Amino acid sequence: MPNVPWLLDVLRGAGVTCVTEGDWVNRYRPGSFDPIGVLWHHTAATSSASNPHPALNVCINGRPDLTGPLCQALVDYNGVFHLISAGRANHAGASRGSGPIPAGDGNTLMIGWEIDYNGVNQQMTSAQYNASIAATAAVLTRLGRNSTYARGHRETSTTGKIDPSFIDLDVMRADVAARMSGGGGTWSSIVDNTTSGRFTASANWGTSSYSTQRYGTDYRFADPVAASDPAWYKFAVPTAGAYRVDVWYAANAGYNSAAPYIVATTSGNQTVNVDQRTGGGAWRSIGTFNLPAGDANRVAVSRWTNGTGLVIADAVRLTRL
Secondary structure (H helix, E strand, O other), rough: OOOOOOOHHHHHOOOOOEOOOOOHOOOOOOOOOOEEEEEEEEEEOOOOOOOOOHHHHHHEEEEEEEEOOOOOOEEEOOOOOOEEOOOOOOOOOEEEEEOOEEEEHHHHHHEEEEOOOOOOOOOOHHHHHHHHHHHHEEEEEEEOOHHHHHHEHHEEEEEOOOOOOOHHHHHHHHHHHHHHHHOOOEEEEEEEEEOOOOEEHHHHHHOEEOOOOOOOOOOOEEOOOOOOOOOOEEEEEEOOOOEEEEEEOOOOOOOOOOEEEEEEEOOOOEEEEOOOOOOOOOOEEEEEEOOOEEEEEEEEOOOOOOOOOOEEEOEEEEEEO
């Protein structure tokens, strides 16, 4: 039965842009559906501005090996939620248990978002992330659950699923908690070294796709030097306030032991040194900073360090708190 016909109203009430796909309320699989949590996936399809939801038809109708619907909603490239099912969907399979979600039938236990990106050389867009945070917070509030009931498929899968890729699920839950408590967590922006008009570096910075821990298709690298030659990340910060700064880099024993990240705050530049030999291939928080509003260079990676090894510049994310 359609156990969550309220989904459209709850999401729109949270400011999430939604479209309904056909008779979504009455499209569901037989079996029990008593959700207590929300599960994030990625579709493994490559989305774009010109093709924002390539996996939509599959999520509605299924595959030869798995009958649709395959989720309650698909989140397209622009952060639009396409509502597919108000009942049970084949998205989770067996759950091995994660956090407060018990082992059992994941399709019974969780509402599923399929976020449309390929998860190999493409990451979630900021629009997808922000909409998914808002939607997850709204649904968990409706269910009477806290942010720990938001999980990623790789946390519950019994078959080694990797989705959703390129996201720290603990940070995701912190952002959901902030949204549920009435705080921020609604604005987040990512600048990669390939983001047009948002990343600048001199010709001294090389380009590499050597490490599979990279964010996106490649990253930049440079030798350390006692001179000012930073790689800058430009952000359009919407309002003055506190922001968490997360960095993503590929780690390697030959990379820098004390790479300086410079954050241009309201009170001046602050530097945080990061050991890029370890902890790569995921978002890593370097702290919370007060930032001014405006579109400007906000975070840099500097070559001026006493650390040894190549300095890596890959991706930076800001999240309003």
